[in-house]
Amino acid sequence: MALYDTLGxxxxxxxxxxxxxxxxxHAALGDAADVINIGAxxxxxxxxxxxxAVEPSRVxxxxxxxxxxxxxxxxxERLPLRDDAADAVLALLTVHHWTGLAAGIGELRRVARRRVVVLTWDQPVFRERFWLVREYLPQAAAFDDARAVAIGRLAELLGGVRQQPVRVPHDCTDGFGAAFWRRPHAYLDPRVRAGISxxxxxxxxxxxxxxxxxxxxxxxGRWHADHADLLGLDSIDVGYRLLVAEA
Structure with a gap:
């Protein structure tokens, strides 16, 4: 059973x-005429x-x-696609779930004619800057240390990348890990947590x-006192990174 058959x-x-x-x-994809989405x-x-779209979970x-x-x-790791199948290949917040990282990145490079775009996160930056894992969830942070993929390792496998920080808006509509950095009550909602791996x-x-x-x-009121500096910010950088590699 795929992980997201239950998580998703x-x-x-x-x-x-x-x-x-x-x-x-979409800007990182440039003028690609066609795109394949991996871990879609x-x-x-x-x-x-x-x-x-390629996705292992039927759910x-x-x-x-x-x-x-x-x-x-x-x-x-085993894409049912021919070589050079599309101008660009997209992989968003998925590489940390793969069982064979090198094989998966090799497949992305094989099917991309021009560009590979990967969204991931820099775990040391995430651990340091995101108050939830730093202050409240050290055990979960340790779990993340084990599953996170180092940016340097991805850059090596992709053959060199351009990095772009992806800032998280305070009212982000996509409820991934750090999306609620200015809305801490959300993390107490089991429905929100159910969508965060x-x-x-x-x-x-x-x-x-x-x-x-x-x-x-x-x-x-302690959280608001301790994190008053966050309350006036529109967005923050907690380590999410967009990696762009030319094929």
Whole structure:
């Protein structure tokens, strides 16, 4: 069973693409005439010229909206595609789930005629800058250390990349890990946590004590006092990175 067969059951409710992040991703694709989306999930951020989506979870595929690009159930490490199948290949917040990183990146390079675009995060930066994992979820942060893919390793496998920081808006509509950095109460909602792999994979036992402390700090006003510097910011950089490699 694919991970997102369980994690992805409510994904469409909390993981709606943010238009500002979408604009940055689409700009990184440049003038690509056709795009293949790997680890496509429900189709977030797919540009209109996507010709194929590849996703291992049938639960996620079932949530793709009408009119989405054709989709196939397959894994990144073994793409059922010919060489040079599309101008650009897209892989968004997916590489940390792959069982064979080198094989998966090799496949992306094989099917891309011109460009590979990968959205991931820089774990040391994420750990340092994101208050939730730094202060409340050290055990989950340790889990993230094990699954995160180093930017340098990705750059090596991709044959060199251009890096772009992806800032997270304070009202981000896509409920990924750090999306609620200025809306801390959201992390107490199990429906929100259900769409964030950090919570689902770390397990309730690892995150429950930290969430209980967060609830106490929100009730007492301590969180707002400690993080008053965040409350006036429109966006922050907590380590999400867009990597662009030319094929």
């Amino acid at each position: 059951t409510t994904y469409g409710l909390t993981r709606r693409p943010d238009p500002r992040i979408a604009a940055q991703i 999930g429900t189709g977030s951020y797919e540009p209109p010229h996507t010709v194929l 996620m595929l079932a949530q793709r909206p009408p009119g989405s690009a054709p989709a196939v159930c397959a894994v990144a 950090l919570f689902a994979q770390a397990g309730e036992e690892a995150v429950a004590p930290g969430l209980a402390r967060l609830a106490e700090d929100l009730a007492s």
